Amino acid sequence: MHVVVITKNTPDTAANVTVKGDGTIDWGSTLVVNPWDEYAITEAVLLKGAHNGTATILTVGGEEHSEALKHGLAIGCDQAIRVWDEALAGVDSLAYAEAAAAAIRKLGDVDLVLFGREFADTATDQHIYQVARKLGWTMLGSVAKIDAIDFAAKTIRVIRQTEHGAQTVSSALPAVVSVLKDINEPKYPTFIGIRKAAKAEMPVWSAADLGLDASALQPRAQQLRYQTLPVREGTVEMIEGATAQEKAAKLVDKLIEEKVL
Amino acid sequence: MTQGALVWIEQFQGRAASASWEALGAARTLAPDGPVIAAVFGQGVGDVAQEAIRRGADTVLVADDATLADYRFEPYVALLAQIVQERQPAFVLGAATVAGREVLAGTAADVGAGLLTDVTELSLEGGKLQAVRPVIGGKALSVEAITADGPQFATLRPRAFPASEPDESRSGEVVALSPALSEDAIATKVEATEARSGTVSLTDATIIVSGGRGVGGPEGFEPVRELASVLGAAVGASRAAVDAGWIPYEHQVGQTGKVVSPDLYIAVGISGAIQHQAGMRTAKVIVAINKDPDAPIFKLARYGIVGDLFEVLPALTDELRRRLG
Numbered sequence: 286m287h288v289v290v291i292t293k294n295t296p297d298t299a300a301n302v303t304v305k306g307d308g309t310i311d312w313g314s315t316l317v318v319n320p321w322d323e324y325a326i327t328e329a330v331l332l333k334g335a336h337n338g339t340a341t342i343l344t345v346g347g348e349e350h351s352e353a354l355k356h357g358l359a360i361g362c363d364q365a366i367r368v369w370d371e372a373l374a375g376v377d378s379l380a381y382a383e384a385a386a387a388a389i390r391k392l393g394d395v396d397l398v399l400f401g402r403e404f405a406d407t408a409t410d411q412h413i414y415q416v417a418r419k420l421g422w423t424m425l426g427s428v429a430k431i432d433a434i435d436f437a438a439k440t441i442r443v444i445r446q447t448e449h450g451a452q453t454v455s456s457a458l459p460a461v462v463s464v465l466k467d468i469n470e471p472k473y474p475t476f477i478g479i480r481k482a483a484k485a486e487m488p489v490w491s492a493a494d495l496g497l498d499a500s501a502l503q504p505r506a507q508q509l510r511y512q513t514l515p516v517r518e519g520t521v522e523m524i525e526g527a528t529a530q531e532k533a534a535k536l537v538d539k540l541i542e543e544k545v546l
Numbered sequence: 547m548t549q550g551a552l553v554w555i556e557q558f559q560g561r562a563a564s565a566s567w568e569a570l571g572a573a574r575t576l577a578p579d580g581p582v583i584a585a586v587f588g589q590g591v592g593d594v595a596q597e598a599i600r601r602g603a604d605t606v607l608v609a610d611d612a613t614l615a616d617y618r619f620e621p622y623v624a625l626l627a628q629i630v631q632e633r634q635p636a637f638v639l640g641a642a643t644v645a646g647r648e649v650l651a652g653t654a655a656d657v658g659a660g661l662l663t664d665v666t667e668l669s670l671e672g673g674k675l676q677a678v679r680p681v682i683g684g685k686a687l688s689v690e691a692i693t694a695d696g697p698q699f700a701t702l703r704p705r706a707f708p709a710s711e712p713d714e715s716r717s718g719e720v721v722a723l724s725p726a727l728s729e730d731a732i733a734t735k736v737e738a739t740e741a742r743s744g745t746v747s748l749t750d751a752t753i754i755v756s757g758g759r760g761v762g763g764p765e766g767f768e769p770v771r772e773l774a775s776v777l778g779a780a781v782g783a784s785r786a787a788v789d790a791g792w793i794p795y796e797h798q799v800g801q802t803g804k805v806v807s808p809d810l811y812i813a814v815g816i817s818g819a820i821q822h823q824a825g826m827r828t829a830k831v832i833v834a835i836n837k838d839p840d841a842p843i844f845k846l847a848r849y850g851i852v853g854d855l856f857e858v859l860p861a862l863t864d865e866l867r868r869r870l871g
Contacts, residue, residue, distance in 0.1 A: 298801050298821060302685050310686060320802060379655055405801075407688070408681050411651035411663050414619070418655035423733045424619040426648050442737070446796065447644040448749055449558045450742040452616070456734040466795055466802070505660030505694035512678065512687040517827065521834070521850045532851050533861035536833065537869055539849055545753070545810040545831045546777075546870070 286338030286436035289392065290329040290362070290399040291385055291416070292322040293344050294353045295406040308510030312406070318353040321401030323471035325464050328431070329399050330361035330472060336436055339363050341392060345373065345384050351487060358482035359474030365485060366392075370492040377504040382415035384502065387495035389420060396436055400463040402427070410463065417461035425460055429467040434458075548697055551577040552635035554626055555586045555598055556645055558617075559741065562586075562594045564709060564750055565641030567601050569702050571710035572668060573639050576675075580604045585629055587622055589615035599718035601710040609723040616736040617645045623652035624726035630657050630697050637675065642701035643749070654699045660692035661699040666706040666828075675700055683801030684824035704749050705807040706828075746780040748799065753810045756782030756799055756826070757792075760815020760836060760855060764792040769859035770814055776866045782806065782826075784816045800825035814855050818843025835859070 296302065300314030318326070326342065333340035342357030344350040345368040354365035368388045373380070389395050398420075403410035410426075417424035425443050432453065433442040439458040444451055446465055474482070492502065524539070526532035540546045551573035556563040573582045584603035586595050588610065595606040607629060613621055626649055630638055638653070640646040642664040654661040662668075665677035666687075675698045676691040692698040748754060755777065757770040767781070774781045782799040783792070799806055801821040811829035815836060816822060823846055826832070834847035835858050844850045851858055 296682065298683055301820070302682050304686050308689075312682070377660060378651070379658070379661075382655060406682050408679065408683070409663050410647060411654070411661055414648045414651040415655035417619070418623065418652045424648065424652065425734070426619070427644050448563075448742075448747045449739075451738075451740040452736060453738040453740075454618075454734050454736055460733075503694075505658070506662060506690060506692050509676075509689045509691055511681075512689060514685070514687060514827070517846060519848065521844045521847045523844075523850045523852065529853060529857040529861035530865070532853065532858060533865040536849060536851060536862065537865050540810065540831070540833070541869075543810075543831050543848075546866075 286333070286336045287341065287392065287395050288329045288332050288338065288397045288399060289341045289343055289389060289395050290322070290325050290357065291343050292326060292353045292357065292401070293319055293346050293404065294350045295319040295404060298405055304511045304513045308512070310511040316349060316352060318356040319401055319405050321403055321405060322353070323401070324466055324468050325399040325401045326357045326360060326362065327469050327472045328464055331469065332397070332434070333363070334361070338436065341366060343368065343385070343388055345369070345381055345388070354487055355482040355485070356474060358485050359478035360472040361478070365487045367487055367489045368495065369489055372492050372499055372502050375504065375507070376502055377506045378409060378412040379415055380502040380504055381412045382419050383497060384492070384495060385412070385416050386419035387497055388490060391490065391495060396439070396458045397441070398461045400461070402463055402465055413461065413463045420461065423456045423460040425454060425456060425462045427465055428462050429465045431462070431468070548634045548636040550581040550583060550635050551637040551639060552583045552585060552630065552633060553603070554638070554640040554646065554649055555584050555594060556641055556643055557586060557588050557591055557594045560588070560590055560593065562597060563641055563643055565643060565702065565704035567709040568704065568707040569639040569641050570598065570602050572702055572707045573637060574602050574710060576637050576668065576670065583607060583633060583635065585626060587614045587625060595720050597712065599720070600712040600714060600716055602716070604718050606718060606720045607723050608720055609725055611725045613725050613727065613729050613732065616739060618732060618734050618736065619648055619652060620732050620734060621725055621727045622649050623656060625723070626653040627656035628726045635697055638697050638699045640701050642703050646701050650699050650701050657697060659697050659699050660694045662690050662692065663701050664703050665700050666703050668700060668702070674698065680805070683821065684805055684827065685820070703807070746778065748780045748782055748797070748804045748806050751780035751806065751808050753777045753779035754782045754799070754806055754808045755779050755812045755814065756784065756816060757787055757814050758784035758816030759786040759790070761787065761792070766815070767793055769856060769863070773812070773859050773863045776863050776870065784822050813843050813847070814859065816843055817841045818846060
């Protein structure tokens, strides 16, 4: 079996970002593997271990995303591939999906493609569903648990979590799956893993390697600028009172005045 | 030539997702002269179709079929893509729910369209959609625009746009559609659905009561739940409380949990780390209850109470029970 996990680097979520006067953004930290992807990468490694297969970690992006690939190698992925081409700079989700899908087709024997829930920096997930469409594969999104998977019979059963509750879905493989935090406890790199990853060869596939011409990578949407959050106006009004009952009564009065009750 | 707007109306077990009516309202704003077309997929969804007309659709395309009874990506995307190809709407909108994000993204891929996801503001610049969207977990905003010709797609963050109000006097046409895929052509089968019972979904909630590290343990969520129950509110939590195992992850509000936008957010025993603020700062009124008067949450709150939550919460619950009847 062959599982592919697709990742990238994102700024640390604990960092303070700063929007500058010219509409650009300072992400305020070194890059780390996209936090949502830690679960997807761990799941890929667990699956390949349990089913004696191969796990490939793949990114579509520049050199700065190599660290995410090394993170995957360090916790047990077998190979890392970076897809990059000048033509991919600043593309939208659909062109990204074209490139990722072409790379999966080039790998050839893939049974399962895993993603984390979304990219933490751009807060986008549409590339995931668009990869499934470009491959013509089943999409199983927001998966909290892979309940059963049989690579020989090419079947999978998962539990999806949505606003409406839980949905148990079975499907044929190959499939694209996006995972939630519930799915596992992320693995962290070991010292030996990090040393092995540092020495690994990471091939870079260009648009030409993937048979993609410029028209397939034409963006249909673009990012224009960043803005700071609007400041929340007003200051806090502290509710005072001799007893909890008195404070509670005063607060309820205020909330009725605000028309939120 | 594209014209009008198409809105995908999400429904679950015959009830429309309230955020879909927000998308329908936005569609009318973007295409005031219409036609505004609503698409409803499911089984036994006639009432949802009628409600779509009352809420502003000129035409409702209804695909009522067993293959569409439960949400599945493949048959929903195939059908919506077929509708977009036939009708050529200028705009295709939906709610940025789990299903809405999947269906509109898949459809945009099929028809080769640009998509703006989870937007909180929408405008038109030279006939092209321009949107504001929160990024990096709500710590900054990004302005993005569609550049391609043809149908333009956007998903709207729930509770960021006003819902269209129902008008009993409106009329419109209901058109029945057949599914695009037969059951044999669909690889996924839904084996079981466990609907969320009794509790309000965080993203739809008008009131949320959230507990943090200050509640002290799983039993500390009891007074939080009681207050939420009196208010008809959803129960949220900070990451600290979720990581401690006091409450399941699905309740987590913040950068690595859910982003919410209720009318009233009551933060109980939550210090207010920047990652938590990112998930709730767009709430209309924020109330902070904390024993530490220096907790950062008070800087964001409209009202604050310094005190022991095990005294303040029961008092507040009693007071509300008395006043709200």
